[in-house]
Amino acid sequence: MCRNCSLVAALGDHTADGSGAAPPGSSPLPELPPAVVFRGGAVYTMNARQPWAQAVAVRGNRIVAVGGDNEATAAAGPGARTVELNGRMLLPGFIEAHIHPxxxxxxxxxxxxxxxxxxxxxxxxxxxxxxxxxxxxxxxxxxxxxxxxxxxxxxxxxxxxxxxxxxxxxxxxxxxxxxxxxxxxxxxxxxxxxxxxxxxxxxxxxxxxxxxxxxxxxxxxxxxxxxxxMTRAVLTRLLAQWAPKAAAAGITAVFDAGLPPGPGDPGALVGVYTDLEAQGLLPFRVVASHIVKAPPVDDAVARTTALRDRFATDLVKAGVLKILGDGTAEGYTAHLLEPYADRPDSVGSSPFSPQDWHRLVVDADAAGLDVHIHAIGDRTVRTALDAIEAAVTHNPPRDRRHVIAHLVLVDEADVPRFGELGVIAQFSANWFSADPSTVEIALQRYGPHRQRRFFRPRALLDAGATIAFGTDWPAAGYFSTYKPLDAIQVAVTRRLIGRPDADMLEPERERLDLHQALHAATLGAARALRLDHVAGSIEVGKAADLVVLRRNLFDLDPHEIAATPIDVTMMNGRVTHGSLSAGRPG
Known part of the structure; x- marks a missing residue:
């Protein structure tokens, strides 16, 4: 089944040099307003100590008050811009924990x-x-x-x-x-x-x-x-064209899950992001990674460390090691514990030997790096968990943020290991629907027993894991999207968008509630990216990464979530989509 993943991110060394100039006609983000008060709305903070509020005050690029209307107005001080929410919903900005911009x-x-x-x-x-x-x-x-x-x-x-x-x-x-x-x-x-x-x-x-x-x-x-x-000039132009669409979808931070390096320079194309940041054109935070997709693996840790040390601007960070652990079920390259139903002589494969896995994960962990592992098949999930367990055993204690991504199929014996090892479970929830990829093709590849056990985020939550969402755009199984609200809707319905009467993807008990889905798209994703100290929730002292939704999602039929307009997106105190002067549309 496809729900693949890791995508083309793997792009390896297949890019050429070129100018990083922004396309003609690009407009920098507006200057920071002195202070802004969002008041009169439904503020869902993702802060467990204060889940709801009426108002938020922002000064510069930071949140200075979360509470009642009067409290926020007083904290903002004289001359603040007031945005009347009129019952609209204010959320933390959405964070894409696995995407390929x-x-x-x-x-x-x-x-x-x-x-x-x-x-x-x-x-x-x-x-x-x-x-x-x-x-x-x-x-x-x-x-x-x-x-x-x-x-x-x-x-x-x-x-x-x-x-x-x-x-x-x-x-x-x-x-x-x-x-x-x-x-x-x-x-x-x-x-x-x-x-x-x-x-x-x-x-x-x-x-x-x-x-x-x-x-x-x-x-x-x-x-x-x-x-x-893919030259740097072409990618700069195309990214500058797509970035406003991301802002319009409410995205305020992304994990580039496998950056394509330039020839001879593994960090060259991180420069596309820093170029746009320098020109005031980057509407989201970026955490970039170095990808290893096949042996040899000798220099993977050194390259990732060099990337981490090289890029650390206000908006752009780097230094995660992305490991392409297997492929896709469609091509019989996902690595399974049991043979494919329609090819009983094959369990798929991984490009890496056991020795490679140990070197990649244990050595990266020893260097203080986080790993982000593409795992479609249940054998790859187990291999990744084994390697992380070895790292925990061999290396000193530290704040680990290792991620296993996609998790189409996780063996029952491995579910509790996510909580025990502190492994973050990354899902593309937009894949959780009963569609030709998850039902028809997957049924052929996996057989009915395994096909009915796809995507189990609630089981992993119950086992103590953190869940993080990322659409994996452009990669998908049936429909490709970069919009977090699409993923959130599918996570709570397990049905195709626009088809409330469609079949639900089994198992039904794996549907998330709205809070769980929103957490995975905000604070859970922020934890995976080590951004939870600045983003992911609405709290005093955190960055002003916010979205205003036309309607309160908790008041809606779940099948209306994806169609909810995003009126304003603010990242680091700057409006990246919409306008502060617009009231609630009729």
């Missing part, structure tokens, strides 16, 4: 293939080709369930695009569909060795010829590099 901005700027079926995908490609008659063709969003067991083929693309390269990324961001021109440009033939045999490879027909379906990031990224490299 740079890669997502690049991937989703081509033809949109989030359509119903194969024929609709081919029609969308044909229309895009007519509208863009020159240059490489790029697209994103096709799903494995659109095609037969052989997957998509280059022959289908060759009919539409015979003379220029095309690379179309699957919605899981772990595989690609390419045409013959792209294979030729990359020099890939029947004689080309697979980058990581059994894990990252070129699907081949009975004669050994590449079919055009390319699995996992090492192979995919070689094609990206040949067809259309």
């Amino acid at each position: 740079l890669v997502g901005s690049f991937f989703t700027s081509g033809v949109d293939l989030q359509v119903a079926d194969r024929d609709a995908a081919l029609a969308a490609i044909a229309a895009h080709v007519r509208a863009h008659p020159t240059g490489p063709v790029r697209g994103f969003g096709w799903r494995v369930d659109m095609f037969g067991p052989q997957g998509p083929t280059r022959a289908e693309l060759d009919e539409l695009i015979p003379d220029r390269p095309a690379i179309l990324f699957a919605i899981d961001a772990h595989s690609a569909w390419v045409n013959s021109a792209a294979l030729r440009l990359a020099g890939i033939t029947r004689d080309t060795a697979d980058p990581v045999p059994g894990f990252s490879f070129y699907v081949r027909d009975d004669d050994g010829e590449p079919t055009g379906w390319v699995l996992e990031l090492p192979a995919v990224l070689g094609l990206v590099d040949a067809v259309e490299p």
Whole structure:
């Protein structure tokens, strides 16, 4: 099942240098107002000692009062700007604990293939080709369930695009569909060795010829590099275009879960974020990571430490080690404890040996680093927990914030270990719906017994774990979104958005209540990113990272959560979306 993940973040060394200049016409964020009072509303603080308030006062970039209307007005002092909430809801800004802003901005700027079926995908490609008659063709969003067991083929693309390269990324961001021109440009033939045999490879027909379906990031990224490299200039322009959309979704902080480094410089593209910050164009905080997606692993800890030491601005931090522990179930690269139901001779695989896992996790922990591990299969979850347990045993006590991400399938024996080891459980709750990915494809791969045990956040909460949400945009299983309210709605309903009558994803008891879902999207995510001292809750002394929602989510039918407008987003005291002068719309 796809719900993949780690995505293209893995982007490895496949980026080129270029200017970090912002696109023409970009407008810096407005200056900080002297003081602002939000009053007359439903303030849900995420502070267990004071869950609700009426008003909040902000001076500069800090919260100076949380309480009643008069208390906030007095704390703000004379000349403060007053924002009448008129019953609207004020929340901490949303924190994306696993997302890929740079890669997502690049991937989703081509033809949109989030359509119903194969024929609709081919029609969308044909229309895009007519509208863009020159240059490489790029697209994103096709799903494995659109095609037969052989997957998509280059022959289908060759009919539409015979003379220029095309690379179309699957919605899981772990595989690609390419045409013959792209294979030729990359020099890939029947004689080309697979980058990581059994894990990252070129699907081949009975004669050994590449079919055009390319699995996992090492192979995919070689094609990206040949067809259309991700230069710093391109990524800066595309990120600057996407960033206001993130602010409009209420996002005030992100974890870039696997930054693509520049050639020879693993930290080069963190500079995209710091460039925009310096120009006043960055509307969210960033915690960046170094990713290791395949052996050798000898320099992984040193590279991550260097990244941590190099980047520590007001808004941009770095220094998490991201480990691509396995792949996806769609491509049979998720690592399972028991064989695939439709391929009983395979349990999938991990790119790393037991020795690699020990070196990565135990050595990173000894260096004071946090690890963030992509784990789709239950065997990978167990391997990650074993490695973290070894780190806890071998290394001195410290405030650990290790994260295991995605957690499609967790064996019952491993559930209590999250609480016992203090491991943070990261979920993309927007994946928690009964859709073709979780039901049809997953049923084929996992069989009914395992398919009915997907995504168990409540069990992990009950075991004492912290839960953190992150959409993993652009990667997904059925629909790709970067909007936290989408994830929150699906977490409490386990149904498709816009389909209140849709089937619920089993097990029903794993639905979260609204408080639990909001906590995972704010304070839980802040803890995972080591931002909980400045963000994630509305408390005096914390940064003014806030969102104003048109309606109180606790008063709504849960199926209306995702459609709730976000009227204002404030990050670090600056308005990044909406206007302080706007009252409650009618």
